[in-house]
Amino acid sequence: MKVQYQDNQRMGVVVYDFNHKTASDEDIEDVKQLIYEYKIVVIKEQDLSPDEYCDFGYRLGEVEKYYQPMYHHPEREEIFVSSNVAENGQQVGVPKTGKFWHADYAFMARPFAFSMVYPQILPSKERGTYFINMSKVYQSLPDDLKAIANQSSCCHSVRRFFKIRPQDVYRPISEILDEIERVTPPVKHPTTFIHPITGETILYVTEGFTYRIDDLEGKPRDINVLQNLLTHSGQLDKTFQYPLIEHHEFELGDVRIWDNRSLVHCAHYASNSEPAVTFRLTLHDNYPFYQL
Ligand code: 7UC
Ligand code: FE
DSSP states (O other): OEEEEOSSSOOOEEEESOOTTTOOHHHHHHHHHHHHHHSEEEEOSOOOOHHHHHHHHHHHSEEOOOSOGGGBOSSOTTOEEEEOOEETTEEOSBSSTTOSSBOTTTTSSSOOSEEEEEEEEOOSSSOEEEEEEHHHHHHHSOHHHHHHHHTEEEEEOSGGGOOOOGGGTTSOHHHHHHHHHHHSOOEEEESEEEOTTTOOEEEOOOTTTEEEEEETTSOBOOHHHHHHHHHHHTTTOTTOOSTTEEEEEOOTTOEEEEETTTEEEEEEOOTTOOOOEEEEEEEEOSSOSSBO
8 A cells, every 4th residue: 555645734644555355454554543643544546335345444443333224325234324316216325414513423422433434426516524633622722721621521412413314204303302312312521531542632522412511520511611612623613714624525436534533524515416425434443432
C-alpha cells in the first residue's frame, strides 16, 4: 500500500494500492494506526461486493450491525444503508441519515471505534461529510471551561433523530416516544475522556444526541455550559464556516474510515435530491471506548 500524506492542515491520509484480501496483518495494523493518528483514512480505488466490503471490515475490527433492521442491507445485515433510491419500487435503507452533528452510537453504552463509509451512488455535487476533531476543540477551550468539562458527564439520547419507520404510521406519537426511551434509554458518558490509543483529551458532546450536562455528583449543570461547549466546537455554526469544520468530498471507489472517538461528523446532502447511496460499517477495536 502507498500512503499519501496531506501537505496542508487538513486531517487525513489517502491510501492507494490497498487490497484487504492480500494485505498482511502488519498492513492492517498500519491502517488502524493511521486512523488513530490522522483521524481519517481514505482507501482509494476500491471495487467491492457487499460480502467483500464486510470482509474488509472484519479485518479491521469487530463489526457490529445497527440496532434497527430498517437500515440493514438485504444481503448483509452488518451494512447500514443510507439511500434515497428505491430498488424495484422498494425503499432499501433510510434516506438522508446522519444530517446533524453526531458521533456514531454516542447514544449507546459502547460507541464505535471506527466508522467506514463506501459510497455506491454519488450526486453530481455536494457529496461529502463535515468533520470536527473534538480533541482540537478541547485544546482550544478557555481554561475555566476545560476545568468544568473535565468535571462533568453528559447524557445522550437518539430521541431527536430517531427516524419514523413505515410501520409507525398511525401509531400515537406517545407510544413511539415511550418505545425510544425503552429500547434506547439515555446513556451517560464523561464529557471529556482520554483517547486510549493517542492519549489525547477529547470533548465528547454532540449537537444531535447530547441533551444534558451534569456535575460529578450527577446534578444537572446550567444548560448554557453545554451550549457553550457546542458553540466552541463549531457544531452550532449553521454556515459551516467555523475554522475547525472540515468538509471532505467523496469520489466513487473511496472507502473512508474515521476515528469515531475523536471526530464528530455531519452528513452533507445535495439540495436537489439527486440519487445518493452509501454503505456504512461500524466497528469496535480491542480497546475500551474510553479510559476512566
Ligand atoms: O438515521 C440516522 O440518522 C441514524 C442515526 C440516528 N444514528 C446513527 C448512529 O450510528 O449513531
Ligand atoms: Fe454518522
